Amino acid sequence: MHDVMFITGTRKGIGRFLVDHYLERGYRVHGCSRGEMEDPPDGYTHHVADVTDGAAMHRALTGTARSEGSLDILVNNAGIASMNHALLTPASTVREVFSTNVFGLVQTSIDAAKIMTQHKWGRIVNFATVATPLRLEGESAYAASKAAVVSYTEILARELATFGITVNAVGPTPVATDLIRGVPAEKLSALLSRQAIPRLGEPADVANVIDFFIADASAFVTGQTVYLGGVV
Amino acid sequence: MRDRVQVLVREAVNDLNDELEYDGLRDPTEETVIFDGSAGVDSLSLVSLIVSLEAACEAEFGVEVSLADERAMSRHRSPFRTVGSLIELILERLEANA
Numbered sequence A: 001m002h003d004v005m006f007i008t009g010t011r012k013g014i015g016r017f018l019v020d021h022y023l024e025r026g027y028r029v030h031g032c033s034r035g036e037m038e039d040p041p042d043g044y045t046h047h048v049a050d051v052t053d054g055a056a057m058h059r060a061l062t063g064t065a066r067s068e069g070s071l072d073i074l075v076n077n078a079g080i081a082s083m084n085h086a087l088l089t090p091a092s093t094v095r096e097v098f099s100t101n102v103f104g105l106v107q108t109s110i111d112a113a114k115i116m117t118q119h120k121w122g123r124i125v126n127f128a129t130v131a132t133p134l135r136l137e138g139e140s141a142y143a144a145s146k147a148a149v150v151s152y153t154e155i156l157a158r159e160l161a162t163f164g165i166t167v168n169a170v171g172p173t174p175v176a177t178d179l180i181r182g183v184p185a186e187k188l189s190a191l192l193s194r195q196a197i198p199r200l201g202e203p204a205d206v207a208n209v210i211d212f213f214i215a216d217a218s219a220f221v222t223g224q225t226v227y228l229g230g231v232v
Numbered sequence B: 001m002r003d004r005v006q007v008l009v010r011e012a013v014n015d016l017n018d019e020l021e022y023d024g025l026r027d028p029t030e031e032t033v034i035f036d037g038s039a040g041v042d043s044l045s046l047v048s049l050i051v052s053l054e055a056a057c058e059a060e061f062g063v064e065v066s067l068a069d070e071r072a073m074s075r076h077r078s079p080f081r082t083v084g085s086l087i088e089l090i091l092e093r094l095e096a097n098a
């Protein structure tokens, strides 16, 4: 049974939803975020760890594998956005976005994959965004960081295939979380109108794609990015 | 310290031999070539060996040791070329983390 899952960025938003979703389905769920989680559900183990802190993540991941006996599934959900005109975005913001969304994800994936290679089985699911294929103005740093995630997903999938590890990405449309709270309503509806199905996404829409990627039967599915809402 | 590292490397190399049903590295000495492009194991087996050695070092010495190295795939300068150079790399990294 491959049921040990680690989810990054679980304190709130989509990550918080995923914790309950996978506990309900019988997974042994560990997760992390920079802050403590309020009211962690029974059966869930929270690690306070920033994905940009390699040593803290190593402790969290090896700690999970040690206490549960393995680490089967990694969901790289932690991510931050910046919505601003490129010429008005400070270099420090660009660096911060890439540190979390790209460098943190890369280091976490490597650390988890090293544990998974020992069991010759693993699933890594990354988070992309429709902002990349839609080339959204005002999200240059964020969309570029997620483009890097897609590219990394595709190549890591090839390098880890021989170890029985698949690597895929889900690309949500806007979902009502704090991440998009600052986006003005008219910008949001203009964005939604560019989707084949012009509505906000629900966390359950995202979970459905992850369910597919991590299934035992999905062993032949790797290197894919699935965008929601009909965005291609 | 060197003795303990030597044992870890020898065990990991022997495990790899068993797994690959490969005899080229049986009973390795310090001069045994692990990886140099044409001789030794392929790059994927090298990855497996390094990953299991990292885990073994962490279990043995209680510190996280990364053996990742820019020179890994270099023909002449790879620290993974021979059993001896691999032992030196591990000792170096353990010292840096001490």
Ligand SMILES: NC(=O)c1ccc[n+]([C@@H]2O[C@H](COP(=O)([O-])OP(=O)(O)OC[C@H]3O[C@@H](n4cnc5c(N)ncnc54)[C@H](OP(=O)(O)O)[C@@H]3O)[C@@H](O)[C@H]2O)c1
Pocket (backbone or CB within 6 Å): A008, A009, A010, A011, A012, A013, A014, A015, A016, A032, A033, A034, A035, A036, A049, A050, A051, A052, A076, A077, A078, A079, A080, A081, A100, A104, A127, A128, A129, A130, A171, A172, A173, A174, A175, A176, A177, A178, A179, A180
């Ligand atoms: N919501 C959307 O519209 C949308 C659309 C497309 C893609 N996505 C992607 O979906 C993922 C989740 O987004 P969300 O909407 O749920 O965002 P959110 O509501 O802002 O939540 C982000 C989560 O990540 C954690 N986090 C942030 N930085 C972290 C770090 N450095 N280390 C560890 N944890 C960190 C946060 O907790 P702490 O503050 O405690 O660290 C929080 O739990 C992201 O990758 C995002 O890019 C979202």
